[in-house]
Amino acid sequence: MVTAEVAAKPKVKKEPPVVDVIFENCKGCNICVDVCPTNVLVLIKVPNKWEGYIAEVKYPEKCTRCMLCEIECPDFAIKVY
Amino acid sequence: MSKRMELYSGNELVAEAAIAAGCRFFGGYPITPSSEIAERMSKFLPQVGGRFIQMEDEIASMGAIIGASLAGEKSMTATSGPGFSLKQENLGFAMIAEVPCVIVNVMRGGPSTGLPTAPSQSDVMQARWGTHGDHPVIALAPSYMREIFDETVRAFNLAEKYRMPVILLLDEVIAHLHEGVALPESDEIEIVNRKKPTVSREEYEPYADTKDHVPPMANFFEGYRYHVTGLSHNPKGLPSTDFEVVHAIQVRRQKKITEHLDDILKWEERSMEDAEIAIIAYGSIGRSATDAVEHLRAEGVKIGLFRPLTLWPFPEKRVAEIARQVKRIFVPEMNLGQLVLEVERMAKGDAEVIGINQVGGVMIRPREIVSRVKEVA
Amino acid sequence: MTFNYDEYVRTETIPHMWCPGCGIGIVMKSIIRAFTALKWDKNDIAFVSGIGCTSRMPGYMDMNTLHTTHGRALAFATGIKLAHPEKHVVVVGGDGDATAIGGNHLIHAARRNIDITLIINDNAIYGMTGGQYSPTTPPHMIASTAPYGMVEPNFDIAKLVMGAGATYVARETISKGIMLEKYIKTGLAHKGFSVIVAESTCPIQFGRRNRLADPVELMHWLKNRGVPKTKAAGMAPEELQDRFVTGELFRDDSRPEFTEVYQQVIDAAMKKENK
Ligand SMILES: Cc1ncc(C[n+]2csc(CCOP(=O)(O)OP(=O)(O)O)c2C)c(N)n1
Ligand code: SF4
Ligand code: SF4
Numbered sequence: 183m184v185t186a187e188v189a190a191k192p193k194v195k196k197e198p199p200v201v202d203v204i205f206e207n208c209k210g211c212n213i214c215v216d217v218c219p220t221n222v223l224v225l226i227k228v229p230n231k232w233e234g235y236i237a238e239v240k241y242p243e244k245c246t247r248c249m250l251c252e253i254e255c256p257d258f259a260i261k262v263y
Numbered sequence: 264m265s266k267r268m269e270l271y272s273g274n275e276l277v278a279e280a281a282i283a284a285g286c287r288f289f290g291g292y293p294i295t296p297s298s299e300i301a302e303r304m305s306k307f308l309p310q311v312g313g314r315f316i317q318m319e320d321e322i323a324s325m326g327a328i329i330g331a332s333l334a335g336e337k338s339m340t341a342t343s344g345p346g347f348s349l350k351q352e353n354l355g356f357a358m359i360a361e362v363p364c365v366i367v368n369v370m371r372g373g374p375s376t377g378l379p380t381a382p383s384q385s386d387v388m389q390a391r392w393g394t395h396g397d398h399p400v401i402a403l404a405p406s407y408m409r410e411i412f413d414e415t416v417r418a419f420n421l422a423e424k425y426r427m428p429v430i431l432l433l434d435e436v437i438a439h440l441h442e443g444v445a446l447p448e449s450d451e452i453e454i455v456n457r458k459k460p461t462v463s464r465e466e467y468e469p470y471a472d473t474k475d476h477v478p479p480m481a482n483f484f485e486g487y488r489y490h491v492t493g494l495s496h497n498p499k500g501l502p503s504t505d506f507e508v509v510h511a512i513q514v515r516r517q518k519k520i521t522e523h524l525d526d527i528l529k530w531e532e533r534s535m536e537d538a539e540i541a542i543i544a545y546g547s548i549g550r551s552a553t554d555a556v557e558h559l560r561a562e563g564v565k566i567g568l569f570r571p572l573t574l575w576p577f578p579e580k581r582v583a584e585i586a587r588q589v590k591r592i593f594v595p596e597m598n599l600g601q602l603v604l605e606v607e608r609m610a611k612g613d614a615e616v617i618g619i620n621q622v623g624g625v626m627i628r629p630r631e632i633v634s635r636v637k638e639v640a
Numbered sequence: 641m642t643f644n645y646d647e648y649v650r651t652e653t654i655p656h657m658w659c660p661g662c663g664i665g666i667v668m669k670s671i672i673r674a675f676t677a678l679k680w681d682k683n684d685i686a687f688v689s690g691i692g693c694t695s696r697m698p699g700y701m702d703m704n705t706l707h708t709t710h711g712r713a714l715a716f717a718t719g720i721k722l723a724h725p726e727k728h729v730v731v732v733g734g735d736g737d738a739t740a741i742g743g744n745h746l747i748h749a750a751r752r753n754i755d756i757t758l759i760i761n762d763n764a765i766y767g768m769t770g771g772q773y774s775p776t777t778p779p780h781m782i783a784s785t786a787p788y789g790m791v792e793p794n795f796d797i798a799k800l801v802m803g804a805g806a807t808y809v810a811r812e813t814i815s816k817g818i819m820l821e822k823y824i825k826t827g828l829a830h831k832g833f834s835v836i837v838a839e840s841t842c843p844i845q846f847g848r849r850n851r852l853a854d855p856v857e858l859m860h861w862l863k864n865r866g867v868p869k870t871k872a873a874g875m876a877p878e879e880l881q882d883r884f885v886t887g888e889l890f891r892d893d894s895r896p897e898f899t900e901v902y903q904q905v906i907d908a909a910m911k912k913e914n915k
Binding site for chain 3: 206207209210211212213215216217232233249252253254255256257258259261262263
């Protein structure tokens with residue numbers, strides 16, 4: 183017997199991208215900010231870190247999952263899910 | 264049972280012994296008077312499934328044998344003065360990274376290009392202190408043909424047992440001399456292999472202290488995936504600048520030698536029981552000294568011979584004892600006075616120490632030793 | 641989807657020692673992605689380096705790693721490869737390590753066509769020792785030992801190794817990590833001596849002296865110096881001065897590989913001996 187619930191398969195909705203900066207690894211070099219074509223990232227001041235900066239995901243909704251920031255980050259500090 | 268007598272040169276014997284000891288990798292660069300070792304290895308290694316490579320220089324050959332040893336092969340290189348100088352940096356690498364391998368230096372006259380075809384013993388101190396930094400050293404110096412075979416095998420065994428490079432010092436005389444020698448059957452040869460880890464990869468510490476101060480060695484590709492570096496490192500092998508860690512590991516490396524002197528030291532003594540004079544000699548000059556002692560004994564001189572086969576570590580305790588027993592020690596060597604410095608250091612004034620030195624590329628003959636001994640007496 | 645680098649990294653050693661914006665990390669990640677794409681078992685890889693900032697890379701990699709002496713990585717690697725021809729041997733080094741002090745080993749590894757992949761992180765400077773000039777410091781650029789500007793001509797590393805006999809040669813800037821990964825992957829899979837020159841950045845020792853301290857600015861400067869192979873074909877030599885050609889520059893699958901040839905020597909010698 184096929185129940186109504188099983189028959190009505192939920193539509194596979196694509197998860198929105200999640201961009202994550204790993205605080206401990208980020209050295210604030212600004213490379214990810216530069217390579218992102220849709221300006222998702224910005225650099226913010228944080229004291230007591232390498233150069234005093236870290237990348238922040240300011241406009242996650244603009245991310246197109248191009249992966250450029252993740253590929254070009256020299257520090258294993260950024261992940262795009 | 265030994266095999267029947269056959270004619271060999273010292274260099275040929277090194278190659279024979281190396282293969283008998285399990286050496287399966289040779290990296291070299293031609294240089295007189297050592298080249299016959301490389302030539303023979305290039306022929307015989309592939310016959311037993313081993314590998315020979317003539318590298319672009321001695322620095323590279325030293326690097327290649329370290330690489331091969333890390334990959335699990337017993338490995339060797341052979342060279343002479345200029346090449347031995349080039350090998351020094353990577354020799355130090357093998358010491359800090361604790362990689363077993365054998366380096367043959369057939370000593371010729373130096374410095375620089377010096378006397379390429381003439382004998383010398385002037386690299387004795389270079390063997391001890393040639394590479395920079397504090398480091399333990401094992402250097403062996405045989406005198407006779409069968410000894411060259413046995414000491415080559417021993418060099419491999421010590422390298423494997425103590426996880427370090429071992430230097431075999433020959434000189435041009437015994438390297439090129441051809442003599443009949445009876446070699447042992449393969450089942451008579453004692454072979455030592457490196458101690459392997461028995462723990463899991465997570466627990467494995469390639470540079471940890473152990474009871475015998477020699478940590479087990481995993482080969483590359485055996486699943487242990489550890490780090491090998493010439494930087495000071497921690498027990499895991501990763502770089503460390505921590506004072507205590509660095510100090511402890513340096514001290515442990517020294518202990519590999521200092522706590523196993525009985526195993527590493529080897530010498531021959533003749534007529535020492537009632538001796539009032541001693542001769543300390545090694546390598547080809549050990550042979551001259553043996554003849555000189557026989558000759559002088561026949562004349563009634565109470566003289567004895569101490570012939571170290573292990574030059575480094577230096578047999579300090581025994582030499583100090585000898586100095587207390589005799590009134591005079593002669594040290595003939597084909598250099599301007601190298602091992603004699605160690606003898607003086609250990610004699611501490613208990614005996615008069617006299618060097619007999621010759622560096623023109625001519626061997627010191629028995630009669631030169633005899634006349635010098637008589638002169639002083 | 642995010643890429644998982646952990647399989648090939650000693651994760652406990654991260655963050656690594658390299659300065660903010662240093663290009664070495666980008667090269668390391670490209671290498672890891674290439675390993676992943678080839679599904680190489682980390683137990684079967686020997687990862688070897690010399691001395692320098694670049695040469696610190698093996699310490700971070702979870703495989704059989706060997707950090708040797710300055711310039712000598714290829715010599716050690718040759719020993720490993722010849723002892724175990726069936727395993728993968730990969731070497732990394734800086735421009736000084738690979739082409740100055742290690743220049744002799746470089747040309748001879750190429751001549752032998754031994755199956756080793758060399759990845760050179762060419763940041764055009766001696767990073768670790770404080771910004772002295774290297775064989776690839778561009779003309780007129782300032783280095784701590786070239787206070788009046790670089791006066792020596794450069795090596796074109798790609799041409800050098802091609803001339804010496806390397807059978808796969810590619811070059812790419814670190815601003816194109818995906819391409820870099822692709823060339824490294826091809827080089828790793830190639831049987832023979834392969835060289836991938838990663839044109840890279842050292843913002844601290846090179847950048848600061850040349851008004852390019854900002855990693856982003858330096859990366860743009862570097863990117864603009866690269867000319868893709870197809871575009872370079874139509875350019876006059878003068879236009880290419882001070883620039884470098886990128887892409888897959890050379891490939892030859894016909895030359896015999898050294899360890900295979902040596903295996904034939906062993907087979908013949910053993911047969912003769914056993915007869
Ligand atoms: C025999 C020797 N000479 C010199 C040095 C000092 N040294 C260490 S790294 C280095 C150069 C590093 O430059 P490069 O190879 O270009 O690598 P980078 O640091 O830029 O990655 C030098 C000269 C050394 N360690 N050993
Ligand atoms: S590229 Fe990496 S290290 Fe640099 S700012 Fe972005 S996240 Fe941080
Ligand atoms: S000195 Fe230069 S090459 Fe070395 S880590 Fe810093 S930026 Fe990188």
